[in-house]
Amino acid sequence: MCQVIVTCRSFLWTLLSIATTQIFIASVFSPAWLIGYERSPQALTFNNLGNSSTWEGRYDNNEDATEPFSPTIGIINRCTRLRRFQEILKRENCATYVTEFSMPNSQFPDAWKASLVFFCIGGVLLVFTMGTSVMSICMQSMCGKSIFTLSGLIQSIAGVFCSIGVVLYPVGWSSDKVKFYCGEETSAFHYDLCSFGWSFYACVAAVILVFTCSVLSIGADHATTSRRVEEELVEGKALICVMA
Numbered sequence: 001m002c003q004v005i006v007t008c009r010s011f012l013w014t015l016l017s018i019a020t021t022q023i024f025i026a027s028v029f030s031p032a033w034l035i036g037y038e039r040s041p042q043a044l045t046f047n048n049l050g051n052s053s054t055w056e057g058r059y060d061n062n063e064d065a066t067e068p069f070s071p072t073i074g075i076i077n078r079c080t081r082l083r084r085f086q087e088i089l090k091r092e093n094c095a096t097y098v099t100e101f102s103m104p105n106s107q108f109p110d111a112w113k114a115s116l117v118f119f120c121i122g123g124v125l126l127v128f129t130m131g132t133s134v135m136s137i138c139m140q141s142m143c144g145k146s147i148f149t150l151s152g153l154i155q156s157i158a159g160v161f162c163s164i165g166v167v168l169y170p171v172g173w174s175s176d177k178v179k180f181y182c183g184e185e186t187s188a189f190h191y192d193l194c195s196f197g198w199s200f201y202a203c204v205a206a207v208i209l210v211f212t213c214s215v216l217s218i219g220a221d222h223a224t225t226s227r228r229v230e231e232e233l234v235e236g237k238a239l240i241c242v243m244a
Contacts, residue, residue, distance in 0.1 A: 003233065004138050007223035007242045010148070013216040017133040017155070020213055021126040024162065024206035028119050031077035031094055032197030033169075036181035038068040072197055073097075073181050075112050075119075075169070097177075109172025111188075118165035125158035126210065140224055148224065152217025159210035166207060169200075 069092075071080040079094040098108050132142065132151045142150055170189045172178065179186045182194035223229075223242070232240045 003238055003240065005140060005224050005229060005240045005242075006137060007220070007226075007229070009216065009223040010136060010220040013148070013213060013220040014133040014136065016209065016216065017126075017151075017213050018130050020206055020209040021123075021130040023202055023209070024126060025123055027199045027202035027206060028075065028116075028123065029077065030197075030199035030202075031074040031079045032072045032199040033074040033203075034072065034178070034181060034191060034194045034200070035197045036071045036073065037183060037193035038070050040068055071181055073178070074199055075116055078181075106176040109175040109177065111168050111170075111172035115165040115168040115172070118161045118168065122158040122161035122165065122210075125154050125161070129155050129158070129213075136220070136224075146221050146225075148217045148221035152214045152221075155210055155217065156214040159207060159214065162203075162207045162210060166204060 069081050072078065076096050076098045077094060078097045079092045081092055101108075101113060129151045132147055132154075135142075136147045136151070140147055170191075172188075173182070173186050173191055174188045178191075178194075183192040186192040186194070226242065228242055229240055232242075
């Protein structure tokens, strides 16, 4: 018989695990990691239509054309604004600039490739723990071990992978791709004219929350094995809610 056990600490851990996973995934796939310096929309002509490596290096220097804007770039996505045939496209054009993993370092930094790999491993582990956190409501053990402590261990491992990804990310700022957005003085761990977007802060916050979830899993395990819970289990209750 499935016995549902809900305590304050286990419920908090479950909610935080779900929220952390969603925040992390959203931040990794967002283009708002770095906010570039202000510029006018880039000119788009027949010759460079469809060739991002060409038109991303050209500017519209006509100050009367439109108000300046700041492009953004993430690990695999970017947002910019274009000008086509004297027509201003005020809507931002956001798309994935990565066409293949083997792209040269100048267009897709090798450090970002490594960072993306660590983020993907950490993300897969977090998705797994998100599932186990939901399962913990009616299943308190897995493979003969407490589902809380097992999930907490996996969350700590995921946190390590995600932390490595965050540390590797600034190493890729020396590439030509980032210099286009942040200025020629950009180098590893120095973003020159750029500023951090919300995605970077969200990713760092998610990494901190991952380790927080790992610690909370211990309290959740203690709460679901408390004396009061055991007493209600002996009484044969199928739904147990404890303020602990």
